[in-house]
Amino acid sequence: MTAPHSRSRRAIAVPLGMAMATALAFLPNVSAVAADTAAPRATAADATPLSYVVNVRPGHGPSSHVKKAIAKAGGTIVTSYDQIGVIVVHSSNADFAATVRKVPGVQSAGATRTAPLPAQSTTDVGTPKVLSAEDVAGVEAVAGQDPLEPLQWDLPAIKADKAHEKSLGSRKVTVAVIDTGVDDTHPDIAPNFDRDASVNCVTGKPDTTDGAWRPSAAESPHGTHVAGEIAGAKNGVGITGVAPGVKVSGIKVSTTAGFFYTEAVVCGFVWAAEHGVDVTNNSYYTDPWYFNCKDDPDQRALVDAITRASRYAEKKGAVNVAAAGNENYDLAADEITDPSSPNDTTPGDRVIDPSECYDIPTQLPGVVTVAATGAKGIKSSFSNHGLGVIDIAAPGGDSTRYQTPAPPATSGLILGPLPGGGWGYMAGTSMASPHVAGVAALIKSTHPHASAALVKALLYAEADATPCTDPYDIDGDGKIDAVCEGTKNRNGFYGWGTADALDAVTK
Incomplete structure (x- = not known):
């Protein structure tokens, strides 16, 4: 059997009740989270803004040549992690990655998403539920x-x-x-x-x-x-x-x-x-x-x-x-x-x-x-x-x-x-x-x-x-x-x- 698929790796979620007068009476909200109920998302169209990573030689930062090529291809640099040679770019050019991959000094480049910036809203989790004290009745506090x-x-x-x-x-x-x-x-x-x-x-x-x-x-x-x-x-x-x-x-x-x-x-x-x-x-x-x-x-x-x-x-x-x-x-x-x-x-x-x-x-x-x-x-x-x-x-x-x-x-x-x-x-x-x-x-x-x-x-x-x-x-x-x-x-x-x-x- 398989568990529900989720982006964050949670498979099952079941509530914990408010319980036990001696140990849990002070707890404000003892609960749990329902399973993912992801809503459908619209397909991204061409020429919509996407995020990209452009990978270059680590330790040197993007060269002026690469920066100019990114700009010419319709990209805007968000930030650059020069230590590892990863540049984060936004662009609305559907051909941005294919164009930049041809630039000398670029080792790889690709879109990080298929949905436009920002991603469409979804419902990630259900509403937490508070159950009755009976769910954990009988549990006694243990010293230490x-x-x-x-x-x-x-x-x-x-x-x-x-x-x-x-x-x-x-x-x-x-x-x-x-x-x-x-x-x-x-x-x-x-x-x-x-x-x-x-x-x-x-x-x-x-x-x-x-x-x-x-x-x-x-x-x-x-x-x-x-x-x-x-x-x-x-x-x-x-x-x-x-x-x-x-x-x-x-x-x-x-x-x-x-x-x-x-x-x-x-x-x-x-x-x-x-x-x-x-x-x-x-x-x-x-x-x-x-x-x-x-x-x-x-x-x-x-x-x-x-x-x-x-x-x-x-x-x-x-x-x-x-x-x-x-x-x-x-x-x-x-x-x-x-x-x-x-x-x-x-x-x-x-x-x-x-x-x-x-x-x-x-x-x-x-x-x-x-x-x-x-x-x-x-x-x-x-x-x-x-x-x-x-x-x-x-x-x-x-x-x-x-x-x-x-x-x-x-x-x-x-x-x-x-x-x-x-x-x-x-x-x-x-x-x-x-x-x-x-x-x-x-x-x-x-x-x-x-x-x-x-x-x-x-x-x-x-x-x-x-x-x-x-x-x-x-x-x-x-x-x-x-x-x-x-x-x-x-x-x-x-x-x-x-x-x-x-x-x-x-x-």
């Missing part, structure tokens, strides 16, 4: 835990509860949430928020206005939930993050309509690289193409630009962690049918070769690719997989019908904060990735001088080997829902294994 922690089955699943007895992580470590924005006023996030490493990158150019990294009331709560999973403070309020002693920043790259475009993602990685970030979490794919094929000149330019940006961040010391996706795709298969691209105008079925067409940044070199597990510790029904593609696994939740947690937890989904001071459940590889980002932050806390490469090596070496689930019939209907290939120590469902937070702070 935040009040909602008994509902977080995902923490003991990676031994984070035991890890917290040893270390909560270092205040010198920052994890950047490259996402839909982070509500830094939330009581579970405010104590650990790193304002200096936060920014709005939606246009492709950094906006450092105070609070620009926050989502508006109309935007997805996705990034706030992710931030809390990573570094929710252990402060007697709400939930506890995997690494509750580290800092977290918000790098907003999603438009109001919910699109993660290349220029914003490039900006996000470069910002993280230059602001001392130790780990980036990337729970999204870069719109509008689920897979970007190298034989298409536009898509090749997008792969080129984000590869440069993610490698630059790693070179500067950041471990880049990304969600594998929620379609139950085998990313190591010979071919995949992608029905959702381009998702900002009119998508249509296309058959792609995943060895030549990349989900970015998930499948880029050096990126830690994370699959999701449920409350029973097996691959989530929706999680993408693939031998040699998946690096590691972590809790991302699943339908309680498939994987029911042990009491006192009541939901098979992942609990985290929502903007405005609430808490709620979500599920997806979007939720698995921040668990791994949190573990990476604990490793960096334990080994403060470790390079990004060493942190990744320790992350994989310390993971708990998890053998293939065979046969994998998650819904019990007698039909195989996915096939796992590989050995106990490395396979297509769990990679090197399930992330281990306890080893992260003790080895």
Whole structure:
């Protein structure tokens, strides 16, 4: 079975009720988010304004010759990331990319979207719902835990509860949430928020206005939930993050309509690289193409630009962690049918070769690719997989019908904060990735001088080997829902294994 497709990698969302007089009576808005209900978008016409990336030789900036050629082709430079040789351009010339590709010094160029600037409005998420106290009735406060922690089955699943007895992580470590924005006023996030490493990158150019990294009331709560999973403070309020002693920043790259475009993602990685970030979490794919094929000149330019940006961040010391996706795709298969691209105008079925067409940044070199597990510790029904593609696994939740947690937890989904001071459940590889980002932050806390490469090596070496689930019939209907290939120590469902937070702070 597959989960609903979404730009931010959330698969399922179920509300959490207001509950339990002793522990939850003070919570202002304990809720969760409904599944995506994306509205159709109009097809972009020729000669409409689009955004482009023009990739040139890194380290030198665009030459006067290239600048003149961009202007002559009808382009206006928005910003230039000279460190990596990526220029962000706006143009209404339908032939802009084809024209600029012929210019000496231009290595690749392509449109970052198929919808005109700005992207047409969509409904990204449903309205949060508040349920009754009965949904979490019977959950009792536990000494030494935040009040909602008994509902977080995902923490003991990676031994984070035991890890917290040893270390909560270092205040010198920052994890950047490259996402839909982070509500830094939330009581579970405010104590650990790193304002200096936060920014709005939606246009492709950094906006450092105070609070620009926050989502508006109309935007997805996705990034706030992710931030809390990573570094929710252990402060007697709400939930506890995997690494509750580290800092977290918000790098907003999603438009109001919910699109993660290349220029914003490039900006996000470069910002993280230059602001001392130790780990980036990337729970999204870069719109509008689920897979970007190298034989298409536009898509090749997008792969080129984000590869440069993610490698630059790693070179500067950041471990880049990304969600594998929620379609139950085998990313190591010979071919995949992608029905959702381009998702900002009119998508249509296309058959792609995943060895030549990349989900970015998930499948880029050096990126830690994370699959999701449920409350029973097996691959989530929706999680993408693939031998040699998946690096590691972590809790991302699943339908309680498939994987029911042990009491006192009541939901098979992942609990985290929502903007405005609430808490709620979500599920997806979007939720698995921040668990791994949190573990990476604990490793960096334990080994403060470790390079990004060493942190990744320790992350994989310390993971708990998890053998293939065979046969994998998650819904019990007698039909195989996915096939796992590989050995106990490395396979297509769990990679090197399930992330281990306890080893992260003790080895």
